[in-house]
Amino acid sequence: MVDTNELLSLDDLHAAGSIRTGRKHVLSVLVENKPGVLTRVSGLFTRRGFNIDTLSVGPTDDERISRITLTLDGASQPIDQVTKQLHKLINVLKIKDLEPAETVARELALFKVSVDAQTRSEVRELAEVFRGKVVDIGKRSIIVEITGERSKIEAFEKLVRSYGLVEMIRTGEVAISRGREET
Amino acid sequence: MRAVDAIMECLKAEGVDVVFGYPGGANLPTYDAFYDAGIHHVLVRHEAGAGHAAEGYAKATGKVGVAFGTSGPGATNLVTPIMDAMMDSVPVVFFTGQVRTELLGTDGFQEADTIGITMPAVKHSFLITDPRELPRTIHEAFHIAGTGRPGPVVIDLPMDLSKADIPYEPVTDVHLPGYQPRTTGNAKQIRQAARALAASRRPVFYTGGGVISAGAHEELRELVRYGGFPITSTLMGLGAYPAPDPQWLGMLGMHGTRTANYSIDEADLVVVIGARFDDRVTGKLSEFAPRAKFVHIDVDPAEVSKNIPAHIPLVGDAKLVLPKLLEEYRALDADKARLDAWWQRIRTWQERHPLRYEPAEGTEIKPQSVVEAIYTVTGGEAIISSDVGQHQMWGAQYYHYPEPRRWINSGGLGTMGFGLPAAIGAQMGVPDRLNVVITGDGSIQMNIQELATIRQEGLPIKVVILNNGYLGMVRQWQELFWQERYSSVDMNTFGGEEAFPDFVKLADAYGIRGVRLTDSTSLEDDLRAAFEAEGPAFIDVRVTRDEKVYPMIAPGEPARNMVG
CATH class of the missing domain: 3.30.70.1150 (ACT-like. Chain A, domain 2)
Incomplete structure (x- = not known):
């Protein structure tokens, strides 16, 4: 993006960059069941400009661990970056990008x-x-x-x-x- | 044992002997523990100073820096250093005081949601809810801050919990199931990278601050020298490969050398190590190294292919990956002569486009010549801390860094006011080395209160202000890209009696020797005298007012269109 005084068209403002898969993704994210973890996950999405379609959180069979299920549109979101950035959160234990046919x-x-x-x-x-x-x-x-x-x-x-x-x-x-x- | 005394025990167990901070209501118990803990607490004059000093300490030593602040404003004043440490991957643990547990969420006096405010700016953070967890948490914080890709960690401690009586036992292990930085590098990818290097005819190494964080400069030097490869680095990576050196092309990016930028532009293979394709390095992203394949080595998987897809991604610690890469490359026995034509082309650029500026007329002092004089006077052996602006770019261009951890500056966040407190941290961490601050008349005034800290600690830091009376970098952009509409850039620090503040008198008020230099003919001698005199010096150098930083990649332009 040019940061001088030229007027920018709205098209120019569209982020270029990472690879888009073009399909829907379901991410199953295991996180430590600690306060603030959901805030960290949702905050990450806000900060990096990723959009979540749906999000649900619930307990697993292990009380120390919760599962966050996220659905995202791979046409507009760089899924690879999303998962890598999620992995950097210390409370995130495991991420699986579920194959639609196997899910x-x-x-x-x-x-x-x-x-x-x-x-x-x-x-x-x-x-x-x-x-x-x-x-x-x-x-x-x-x-x-x-x-x-x-x-x-x-x-x-x-x-x-x-x-x-x-x-x-x-x-x-x-x-x-x-x-x-x-x- | 009181929880706060356990903090002291944990700090000692982590090898911490100096911390930077500022007391207040909510961290009074902690400061009571400091009273006789045997840890040197440097009392700064603003929490931002504490945070940047801890960063400077970490950058100069490679160890984890530590900063303390109280709740509310103490914590919010630390937000800039926290973000700064995040952007530049600096290992710092920040301890913030918090209001009593029962007041949390009630808008108590000096209450701020520190964890919430800092969340997007930390590698990780902890709100203590059980004082018995404190020792383990502190060791986890140090582990997270200092390993993998380093970064800031915040520990927020409510006051009532800090007074709790807890059983203390030394913690010897840290167990973080969600944090296992990958470090070794995939053997197959390393072999592929070696093959790509052997096949390349126009390779360039582009390295960043990650090489320094990893302590991998020796490994880098060995590989680059063995292969006879040309090498450039980002602003953050200066010193990993020594300068000057026949294979060193100078800095890359917006104000890098033409040779470095042209080389990347024509390269067929770019080996990126511990760098992240920042916009200040790449210029127009789609035209960055358009002919090249990329090998991208980084300990943070999220950096690989973030801005530019890597052909050969290599996640790992440079210190472990580079020796293996060298071994694989050696085994291929590549013919060095294949690079002859490439070097010939590079030498032509070097001859045609050295870094240059118009020499001054009469006694006028060019800012670049001040940096050159600092280089000569210090023999290249000083630790240079810089602020942010034109002086920073000249400090990167005209001082040559023979070793890592000698160039300390705020690259990612670009925080004015960073330099002076960072130098305090660097001097505390490396007491035997000459510490020089290169700053401007704008930046220095953003944390000038830390002169009191220098005085109080008796630190012999030499502060050199390239005083042109302008926010020079903003002015430069207004001149070049905003039709010379100079909006709010005149700082009034330049001129005769009417200039303010008088930096010499100001230094005098702090009991620090102030010097004003206005004559280029005696510049080097005057600087030498000021550096050789004992104690700190505050040196106001009046430089050419409208000097611009060149060469330059104009915003949104590709590297080959560099100007100036």
């Missing part, structure tokens, strides 16, 4: 859909097709729980939008590798 990934979403007497059953039928669960029914709304891969959740979202989506919440993906080997 089981799930996300949970809750949809609150506005319904009336007539559309209520339609939404319930849709939920059934998606193997969703109706977890709350009111006079004017219904809440559906869907678990699955991101594409399934996005497909369901598209369908119920026409009925009036009041709100939606998603957990972010969690993922585990297939087979005997540990993630």
Whole structure:
């Protein structure tokens, strides 16, 4: 970037540089279960200008260790730099860039859909097709729980939008590798 | 044992004999422990001074520096040195006081979220929540700061915990499961690098501060001399390969030599060691060494292929990798004559484009000539600490560094006010060597209060101010790129009676000998006299006001378009 007084076009401001893979990545990051670790991870992303699509944190079978599952867009993020920079955090123990074909990934979403007497059953039928669960029914709304891969959740979202989506919440993906080997 | 006394025991176990700091409310217990701990505590006049002094100590000795500050403003005043140490990979452990545990998060008096504020600027940090963890934490902090790619570590200690009575037992092992710097280097990659070197006809070595951090200068010299390779370095790497030397091309980058920059531009192989392709080195990144393949050796995997993809990435400690690379290269028995044409081309550049400046007329003093005079008077044997600006570039260009750890400056962050406190640390760490500060009239005023520290410690530091009355580097850019609109760069330090402050009188106020030099014809003798006199000296040299640093790669330009 030129740092003189020429006006810069917005295109010029787009960062050049590292290699982009062009696909979605799921990073499974094992971290020490200590205060401030999530701040360090998210702070690193802010500072280096990396964007996270989804992030979920939870305990593992070892209470000293937590797992952070991150999804990132490899078209806009230099995944190689992301993992290398993450590795530099002292509390990060292990990072695995999960191969999509070798990975089981799930996300949970809750949809609150506005319904009336007539559309209520339609939404319930849709939920059934998606193997969703109706977890709350009111006079004017219904809440559906869907678990699955991101594409399934996005497909369901598209369908119920026409009925009036009041709100939606998603957990972010969690993922585990297939087979005997540990993630 | 009180937790604070355990701190002292840990410091001694780490071999620390001098620390830099400033007391306050939240670290009173620590200072009570300093009272009779037998560790030399240098009382600075501003926490930034403590941080930079600890950096100067670390850079001059290779050991881990230590700085102390209190909570709140004490800690925030340390933020600049912490970031500085991060950018230049300097091993420093910073101890900050913190308010009592029960006050944490309540906006207590002198409370600041030190861990939060410093998080993006540290290699690692610790908030102590259990005083029994303190000894282990301190040893972990030293281990993290000083190994792998060195860097700053912060330990934030709430006051109540610092007074706790804890069982103290020496810690002999450090266990950090998430921290295992890779050091040996992949054998296959090393062999590939050797092959690439043997096949190259226009190779150049481009080395950085990492070679000095790794203590790998001897290994570097052996390899470069055996192969007869041309070598240049970044600002941070000066001294790893000795200057002057027939194979030394001078510094690389924005104000490097034309020879170094042209060589990189035409090279077919660039061997990068402990350097990170900073924008001040590469100029326009896409046109940096456009014909070259890169071998990139660094202990930090994240640096390899960060800015420029490496053809042969080599993660490892230069001290371990370089001897193996030499061994592999030796086995290939490459013909040295293949480099003859390349050297011929390099010699032509050297003859055509030496570093040069217009000589002064009459008694006027050119700033470059001051640095040359310092070089002559010290025989190249001083430790030079520099501030940031034009004087820094002249200090890099016109002083020649025969050994590493002789050139101490703020490269990555470019912190004005770094030089004087850094020299305090360097002098404390290497007491027998002459320490000189090269500074400017702008930079010196950013931490000038440390003159009191010099006086108090009786340090014989010689401060040379290249006084042109301007923030010279900013002025240079305004002249060259901003149509000579000189906005806020006149410092009023130049001229007759009306100039202020009067640096000579100011030195006098601190009880330090002040000298003003205005005559080029006696410059060298005057400098020698000031250097030879006992004790510190504060030397105000009035230099050409509008001198510019050349040559220069204009911002966004490729190296081959250097000007000046």
